[in-house]
Amino acid sequence: MPKKFVLIATVFLLCMGVVIAPALADSYKVGAVFSVTGRASFLGDPEKKTAVMLADEINKAGGINGKKLELIVYDDEGDATKTNLAVKKLISQDKVCVVIGPSLSGNSLAVVPLAEQLKTPLISAAASYKIVTDDAGKQRYWVFKVPQSDSMAVEAIYNHMKKKGIKKIAIISGTTGFGKSGQSELVRLAPQYGIEIIANESYGPKDTDMTAQLTKIKGTSPEAIVNWSIGPTQVTVLRNYRDLGMTSIPFYQSHGFGSKKNIELAAGAAEGVYTPLGACATPEALPADHPQKKVAMGYNQSYTAMYNEPVSTFGGHAWDSLSLAVDALKAVGCDRAKIRDYLENKKGFVGQHGVFNFSPNDHNGLVWQDAFNMIVVKNGDWAMAD
Amino acid sequence: MQEFTLTSQLVQYLITGLTIGSIYAMVAIGFNIIYNVTEIINLAQGEFVMLGGLIMVFLHVAAGLPLFLAFFMTVILVVLVGMLLDRLAIRPIRQPSVLTLIIATIAASIIIKGIAMFIWGKDPFDLPAFSGREPIQLMGAVIQPQYFWVGGFLIVVVVLLTLFFEKTIIGKAMSACADNPDAASLVGINVKHMILLSFCLSAAIGAVAGITVTPIALMEYDRGAMLAVKGFGAVVLGGLGSFPGAILGGLIMGTIESFGAGLVHSGYKDAFALIVLLAVLFFKPSGLLGSIEISKIKKF
Numbered sequence: 001m002p003k004k005f006v007l008i009a010t011v012f013l014l015c016m017g018v019v020i021a022p023a024l025a026d027s028y029k030v031g032a033v034f035s036v037t038g039r040a041s042f043l044g045d046p047e048k049k050t051a052v053m054l055a056d057e058i059n060k061a062g063g064i065n066g067k068k069l070e071l072i073v074y075d076d077e078g079d080a081t082k083t084n085l086a087v088k089k090l091i092s093q094d095k096v097c098v099v100i101g102p103s104l105s106g107n108s109l110a111v112v113p114l115a116e117q118l119k120t121p122l123i124s125a126a127a128s129y130k131i132v133t134d135d136a137g138k139q140r141y142w143v144f145k146v147p148q149s150d151s152m153a154v155e156a157i158y159n160h161m162k163k164k165g166i167k168k169i170a171i172i173s174g175t176t177g178f179g180k181s182g183q184s185e186l187v188r189l190a191p192q193y194g195i196e197i198i199a200n201e202s203y204g205p206k207d208t209d210m211t212a213q214l215t216k217i218k219g220t221s222p223e224a225i226v227n228w229s230i231g232p233t234q235v236t237v238l239r240n241y242r243d244l245g246m247t248s249i250p251f252y253q254s255h256g257f258g259s260k261k262n263i264e265l266a267a268g269a270a271e272g273v274y275t276p277l278g279a280c281a282t283p284e285a286l287p288a289d290h291p292q293k294k295v296a297m298g299y300n301q302s303y304t305a306m307y308n309e310p311v312s313t314f315g316g317h318a319w320d321s322l323s324l325a326v327d328a329l330k331a332v333g334c335d336r337a338k339i340r341d342y343l344e345n346k347k348g349f350v351g352q353h354g355v356f357n358f359s360p361n362d363h364n365g366l367v368w369q370d371a372f373n374m375i376v377v378k379n380g381d382w383a384m385a386d
Numbered sequence: 387m388q389e390f391t392l393t394s395q396l397v398q399y400l401i402t403g404l405t406i407g408s409i410y411a412m413v414a415i416g417f418n419i420i421y422n423v424t425e426i427i428n429l430a431q432g433e434f435v436m437l438g439g440l441i442m443v444f445l446h447v448a449a450g451l452p453l454f455l456a457f458f459m460t461v462i463l464v465v466l467v468g469m470l471l472d473r474l475a476i477r478p479i480r481q482p483s484v485l486t487l488i489i490a491t492i493a494a495s496i497i498i499k500g501i502a503m504f505i506w507g508k509d510p511f512d513l514p515a516f517s518g519r520e521p522i523q524l525m526g527a528v529i530q531p532q533y534f535w536v537g538g539f540l541i542v543v544v545v546l547l548t549l550f551f552e553k554t555i556i557g558k559a560m561s562a563c564a565d566n567p568d569a570a571s572l573v574g575i576n577v578k579h580m581i582l583l584s585f586c587l588s589a590a591i592g593a594v595a596g597i598t599v600t601p602i603a604l605m606e607y608d609r610g611a612m613l614a615v616k617g618f619g620a621v622v623l624g625g626l627g628s629f630p631g632a633i634l635g636g637l638i639m640g641t642i643e644s645f646g647a648g649l650v651h652s653g654y655k656d657a658f659a660l661i662v663l664l665a666v667l668f669f670k671p672s673g674l675l676g677s678i679e680i681s682k683i684k685k686f
Contacts, residue, residue: 041508042508172652175653201647201651201652202653203647203652203655204612204656206608206609206611206612207603208406208599208602208603209402209405209406209602209603211398211401211402211644212398212399212402212403212643212644212645212647212648212652212655213647213648213652215395215398215399215402215527215648216395216647216648216649216652218390218395219390219392219395221390231510231606232510232603232604232606235510235604236602236604239519239602243519243521243528243530244521244528245521245528261509264512265510265511265512265604267512267514267519
């Protein structure tokens, strides 16, 4: 009996294979690596949800040129080694056409050599410019990224300051990677805009009070304050700033401030705060003729309907990377080299975080004017700043 | 903007430092209660603070209970967690060595943090300040009303604990366990009950710290570890096991951080606190108010 059973089972499985194989060949495979769990899950969780939702929508609408989109998502848990294994598996075993992610800059840098070596296009969802630019300043052949660089947010802020005639500023930033990177960009670009930095303070990611730092800043009487951090500290800073009676000094937040929850938590202290944000964070505030109005509204509506939580800007990066991949597949099919060429020359792609214009010299495809809108908090809501 | 003088800056640094220091001191007292009875460093102490803040937000803001009721229910719930910690993580361990037990508290802190993440998610939560957010002016410096609550609760906790340990039989029994558990059990004190009680007390104090700090600094699931580290620094600075030492250590840590950040550079503020800590340990290894004789007979 066991022999017979094994025989039948084998035949059955083989048949299954024959039946399933063509079904699979009729699909385009896209691989995704996000930090769904672990320390960076605030990035990976909305990214995975967005990608899964988008893939569902595309398949319901008939797929790509009649073929199904098969999205394979791996969780790197925020770990560089796991990222490396996942990307290797996606490229060699799953044989995907293109890889999107990873979520973190460090993890993206860890797999850049892999994508180059295995000649597979990779669209990263992490921000560091080093992901697409090698040490010699050239763009990496197979690698693209969709998030704005920190320098673009700095440029958006400095241009707004220039318009307002602000020349002396104070910086306060968190000691996380995000805070440090923003801080160094602020310092690097200040001379180009004729801006003088008269105080440069920092605080830890879990600190409970920044009154001391702000008191020092208050003593230097700056014309504006820029804060660069993520998490609850960017709210605590605002509250301390209000309590110290400093609200007459204009306050700029980084693009990490783009969640309405932060306005709520600041309990009124966020009123009048400026922040450069991508379109998907503030779809309602955009004017009707804004090029990204439609995609941003659409993404926000379907995401909140499906997951019952507000859109995060990080999810927008997954939207951009997957949509670009799908766009390329639609145009050239599953040919890795052709996808790469197509992406490199893609112009006018309307995404969640800007209108992308890629070129051989720019694998990010964004300039600050397209990537950020200057937003001000007005009556507890986002509004376009003048 | 009116002139912002150095004096008012200094006053501001002092006020801020004392407030943060009061929180560190409360965490430090929690460490000491358990340490005195069991010689365990309870590394889940920060988790009590986090739970205090988050449960209070849940009861007061989400469930709409009045402040007083929510406050007491929060303390009771966190005390229950403290009891569970003793029952499930500490007591079942066979042939406990102090080190094993400390490692068990690390495990417990990770589990508590994980459960809190499942319940409340990763976002920070806010609690309305107990008596409004209108800041009070003092010599050009500003004081949030909540600062008084933090300082006030520290004093209340200290007074109650002093009365408890000096005036009540149970308190004295606990002190006896701290001095010599074997002798204490020989004279009929149930040491296991005393250990349970020490966890309850620590949890209650942690909860109070969490409830009072949340209106200032928000609270989220992974805040506990940092508070535990700072509180532990305060314990070591003041002397392991000494209550006045814990308070002094906490207040000194907070003040140094604040003045360091304000007068020198904020990037090094944690370093200043640690340098002072190292300096004190170098000259007086038992901490400011700790006693060498006691630390010699302790296992840890």
